[in-house]
Amino acid sequence: MTYLKEQFVALNTGIAPLFEITAMSQTPTHPSLPAVDTVESLTPEAFARDILPSARPVLIKGLVTSWPAVAVGCKGPAAMADYLKAMDTGRPTTVLESYNTSQGRFTYGPDMSDFNFNKRLKSISAGLDQLLNVLEHPNPPYIYIQSTVIQDYLPAFLKENVSLLLPPAIQPRIWISNGTTAQTHNDNDHNIACVVAGRRRFTLFPPEQLPNLYIGPMDHTPSGRAISLVDLANPDFDRFPKFREALATAQVADMEPGDALYLPKYWWHQVKSLTPFNVLVNYWWGNNAGTVENPMSSFLAALLSLKNLPPSDKIYWKTMFDHYIFQTEGDPMAHIPPAYQGGLGRQTPKQRAEIFASLKDLIEGRG
Numbered sequence: 001m002t003y004l005k006e007q008f009v010a011l012n013t014g015i016a017p018l019f020e021i022t023a024m025s026q027t028p029t030h031p032s033l034p035a036v037d038t039v040e041s042l043t044p045e046a047f048a049r050d051i052l053p054s055a056r057p058v059l060i061k062g063l064v065t066s067w068p069a070v071a072v073g074c075k076g077p078a079a080m081a082d083y084l085k086a087m088d089t090g091r092p093t094t095v096l097e098s099y100n101t102s103q104g105r106f107t108y109g110p111d112m113s114d115f116n117f118n119k120r121l122k123s124i125s126a127g128l129d130q131l132l133n134v135l136e137h138p139n140p141p142y143i144y145i146q147s148t149v150i151q152d153y154l155p156a157f158l159k160e161n162v163s164l165l166l167p168p169a170i171q172p173r174i175w176i177s178n179g180t181t182a183q184t185h186n187d188n189d190h191n192i193a194c195v196v197a198g199r200r201r202f203t204l205f206p207p208e209q210l211p212n213l214y215i216g217p218m219d220h221t222p223s224g225r226a227i228s229l230v231d232l233a234n235p236d237f238d239r240f241p242k243f244r245e246a247l248a249t250a251q252v253a254d255m256e257p258g259d260a261l262y263l264p265k266y267w268w269h270q271v272k273s274l275t276p277f278n279v280l281v282n283y284w285w286g287n288n289a290g291t292v293e294n295p296m297s298s299f300l301a302a303l304l305s306l307k308n309l310p311p312s313d314k315i316y317w318k319t320m321f322d323h324y325i326f327q328t329e330g331d332p333m334a335h336i337p338p339a340y341q342g343g344l345g346r347q348t349p350k351q352r353a354e355i356f357a358s359l360k361d362l363i364e365g366r367g
Helices: 005-012 044-054 068-073 077-085 124-133 155-160 207-212 243-247 295-305 311-325 349-363
Strands: 037-039 058-060 093-098 117-122 142-149 172-177 181-185 190-197 200-205 251-255 260-263 268-273 278-285
Touching (some): 068 278, 077 124
Parallel strands (some): 037 058
Antiparallel strands (some): 093 117, 142 172, 181 268
């Protein structure tokens, strides 16, 4: 990062030089968008039976209001900061810092070669002190303690604030910020996001809106996930005309302390912090990372093997995928007796092992 270096020197010694620009107003994030479905209470059994199979986002009002952390958060930022600092192991984590002219959007710089923020390694306590120091300023720099595994940094938090829907093996992460905005992105995992302090707004788009969101590169990203290049608060429809179609499908979840949002994997979402001090805890699960069953492995293989094929070859392989994999016209093997469907039918463990062996041979040049 080059063009912001001088602006961020002050963050090592003090924050005053970051307040040179006068406050800039922000357009609300399309408050007329419809709200996601909401439930008032939910048991683990009902979550598994009714919510998960739907693959639709659901706002669960008051799910974690019984957490001690939520009670502390309602007392104000100073109380919340003291609560977390008392649990801090002191281990350095990632703290994002952005100049006040960014208006809290963590995204690319002007030519996309760089980003509009810096990453620092600091303790959670140091990041909390930064947030408290700028709490009353009308136009503060933006500070984001991002995606920190609670078990490693605040282990005592887990003993007092227990997941009410998921097994203990699913480890939560904590996110702490002032008025920041995480640009529209998606995840390969299911997500339950719980607001502990402050208020947050999730704006959600279905997975199939990918072509209308103008997603940036996958291998040059602000924080690991490809993001939409559209400013949701002030979209440039001349540059991004198809974004109107995405907005027509969007939903909003406005969240208060104690609320939780179930967000199915692959749903695109922008996360906007609506108050000067915000704490969120989230749980990710359901990704087969590191295994051949992870669909991303097929996507990456397709980038190598299919993307640059001649058009006639692409027609053939698109037909193969539509017919056998996505089954757009129903069961492609229905006309064949089950005993003779082979690996294209309902696979046995032996057939899966044979397919994997064939794939391995191809990758290693023995196919």
